[in-house]
Amino acid sequence: MKKHIIFLFLVSLIFKGFAQQAPVYYITPFLDITTNSRIIGFGEVGVVSSPFYKNTGVYQNPALISKNGRFSGGNIIYIPWLRDKIDDLNLIGISGYYAIDSLNAFALNYTYLDMGNVMINNEYGEYGGEKNPFEFYLKLGYKHSFNKTISTGIAIKYYKREYYSSYYNYLTVNTFAVDVGFNYDKKYRLNQNSFLNTSAGIAINNFGPKVRYIEGDDKSFLPSKLSVGAFINPDIGIKDKYRLSIELGYQIEKYLVASNENSDISSIEALYVSFTDAPGGFEEELDEIRHKFGSELRFSIFDYGYVAFRHGRSVENEYKGNRNYQTFGYGIGAFGFMLDFMNIVADSDSPLNKTWAFSFGFQANLDKELFKF
Numbered sequence: 001m002k003k004h005i006i007f008l009f010l011v012s013l014i015f016k017g018f019a020q021q022a023p024v025y026y027i028t029p030f031l032d033i034t035t036n037s038r039i040i041g042f043g044e045v046g047v048v049s050s051p052f053y054k055n056t057g058v059y060q061n062p063a064l065i066s067k068n069g070r071f072s073g074g075n076i077i078y079i080p081w082l083r084d085k086i087d088d089l090n091l092i093g094i095s096g097y098y099a100i101d102s103l104n105a106f107a108l109n110y111t112y113l114d115m116g117n118v119m120i121n122n123e124y125g126e127y128g129g130e131k132n133p134f135e136f137y138l139k140l141g142y143k144h145s146f147n148k149t150i151s152t153g154i155a156i157k158y159y160k161r162e163y164y165s166s167y168y169n170y171l172t173v174n175t176f177a178v179d180v181g182f183n184y185d186k187k188y189r190l191n192q193n194s195f196l197n198t199s200a201g202i203a204i205n206n207f208g209p210k211v212r213y214i215e216g217d218d219k220s221f222l223p224s225k226l227s228v229g230a231f232i233n234p235d236i237g238i239k240d241k242y243r244l245s246i247e248l249g250y251q252i253e254k255y256l257v258a259s260n261e262n263s264d265i266s267s268i269e270a271l272y273v274s275f276t277d278a279p280g281g282f283e284e285e286l287d288e289i290r291h292k293f294g295s296e297l298r299f300s301i302f303d304y305g306y307v308a309f310r311h312g313r314s315v316e317n318e319y320k321g322n323r324n325y326q327t328f329g330y331g332i333g334a335f336g337f338m339l340d341f342m343n344i345v346a347d348s349d350s351p352l353n354k355t356w357a358f359s360f361g362f363q364a365n366l367d368k369e370l371f372k373f
Contacts, residue, residue, distance in 0.1 A: 024288060024320065025220065026257045027213040030135050031159060031177060031206045032223040034059050035077050035093030035111050037359035041329015041342035043294035043312020045249035047181070048201040048231035052245065052298070052373065054363050057143055058095045058107045060227065061181035061203040062153025065107045065143035066099035068185065073097055073336075073363030081113065084354040088116030093359075097141075099366065107141040107155070115163065133163030141179070149186065155179040157206075161213075177208035177222055193237025203227045204256070210267055221267060224256040243303070247296040254289050287317040296329075303372050305334040310342070325352055336371035337362045 036059050039046040046060035054071040057064030066072075074096035081089040091113045099105035115133040141155030161173040181203035188196040204226055210219040229251035236244045258270040259277045278284035291314070298308040310329030316322055325346035332339050343356040364370050 024255050024257050025260065025263070026223045026255065027211065027220045028135075028159060028161070028173070028175075028206075028222055030111075030113055030161075031137060031157070032225070033091070033111075035079070035091065035095070035109070036075060037077055037340035037342045037357045038308075038310070038329060038331055038338075040344075040357060041310040041312060041327050041331075041340065042247075042249060042296055043251075043292045043314065043327055045229060045231075045251045045292050045294035045312065047203045047227040047251055048183070048199045048229035048249055050199075050231070050233050050245070050247050050296075051185070051187075051197055052233075052235075055095070055097060055107075055361065057105075057153060057181075058097055058109050058141065060179075060205060061183060061201050062107065062141040062143055062155040062179055063151045063181040063183040063201065063203070065097050065141055065153060066105035067151075067183075068102070068145070068148055070099040070102050070366040071097075071105075071363050072099060072366055073361060075338075075359055075361035077357055077359035079355070079357040082351050082355065085351050086116070088114075090114045090116075102367075103145045105143045107139075107143075109139040109141070110136065111139075112136040118163070133161075135159070135161035135163075135173075137177075139179075149184060151183045151185075153179075153181045153183075157208075173211055173213060175208055175211045175222070177206045177224075179203060179205045179207075190234070190236075193240060195235045197231075197233040197235060199229075199231040199233075201227075201229045201231075207256070207271075208267065218263075220263070221257045221270060224267065224270070225253050226256055227251055227253045241302055243298075243300040245296075245298040245300065247294070247298070249292075249294040251292040251294075252289050253292070288320050290321070290323070291315040300373065305332075306373065307332050323352070325350065333373065336364055336373070 034044050049056035049064050054066050055073055077093040079091040081091045093111040095109040097107035113135050117130045119130050137157045137159040139155050139157040143153035145151040157177045159175050183201045186198045206222045207224045208222045212219050231249045233247045256271050256274045258265050258273050262277050294312040296310045298306055300306040308331040312327040325344050327344055329342040338361045340359045344352050346353040365372050
């Protein structure tokens with residue numbers, strides 16, 4: 001039981017903030033984790049994306065599923081979660097997507113968090129064995145493109161959590177959440193072999209009913225949030241054989257969660273109340289915005305292979321969570337297969353420090369040469 005208490009304490013540090021004067025409180029923070037090494041290495045900027053990567057929409061913005069093409073693919077990720085603090089929390093994600101045609105595509109994402117073994121004692125302190133608490137969600141997404149410029153998407157998640165408290169209490173949480181997104185693309189030709197890709201996107205993630213996370217507590221909000229992003233990508237052709245691509249992304253996020261003074265309102269009411277209910281007024285509302293920056297330098301050969309280097313940064317007000325850290329990512333790809341690694345660098349006292357992730361995936365071009373990026 002002791003390890004489970006430590007886990008819950010660390011989660012509260014990460015997702016409720018380290019020194020909040022007016023905390024924005026929500027539960028089921030597991031729903032807010034991006035399970036893709038490439039996107040995390042790109043600063044967790046995932047509401048917008050390069051046309052080069054087709055699986056971005058599986059995670060944050062469903063409008064990006066199989067972006068502007070007919071592609072299919074899958075991805076597996078492993079994250080030894082908070083490994084700098086606890087040695088047996090493991091996060092595993094399996095996802096896939098398939099485009100029916102260039103306008104319509106589906107995606108499926110299953111993510112599972114193993115919380116390790118928990119020792120159970122009764123009210124007299126007697127040993128009652130060990131249990132293995134867990135939580136997971138299963139998400140089904142759909143995207144429709146109106147043309148090569150505008151697309152929308154929606155995804156539905158089923159979430160379940162099972163854990164054990166002291167005195168043999170068995171606790172279960174079942175709920176659902178919805179993601180909706182919009183994306184706008186514009187491509188400019190620089191010369192015969194070079195282009196400038198631009199993109200803008202918006203998404204609402206994890207919108208759903210309030211739930212009771214801990215026995216005896218009142219119902220609380222899910223981590224519903226609004227994300228808005230912009231993206232620019234000079235894609236330069238070199239002698240018809242090689243391509244040099246520079247990707248820059250910026251994303252802002254604001255949780256659609258009411259302040260403690262309005263914690264008794266519904267999730268629907270919180271969608272608009274959350275923009276005006278900060279005790280410090282408009283200035284504090286601005287402090288609640290989290291900023292994310294992502295960059296990637298990618299070198300491709302004949303459109304059959306590439307190597308990529310990524311860097312990202314998360315910036316959050318010290319009183320609203322203080323999740324300030326850098327991400328570094330590295331990726332290689334060949335004939336449709338992709339291997340990605342990322343790690344997080346934060347202050348030594350941050351539970352996220354030294355978190356790393358490894359993922360393996362593939363994408364297939366269903367219209368042209370199958371293994372051509």
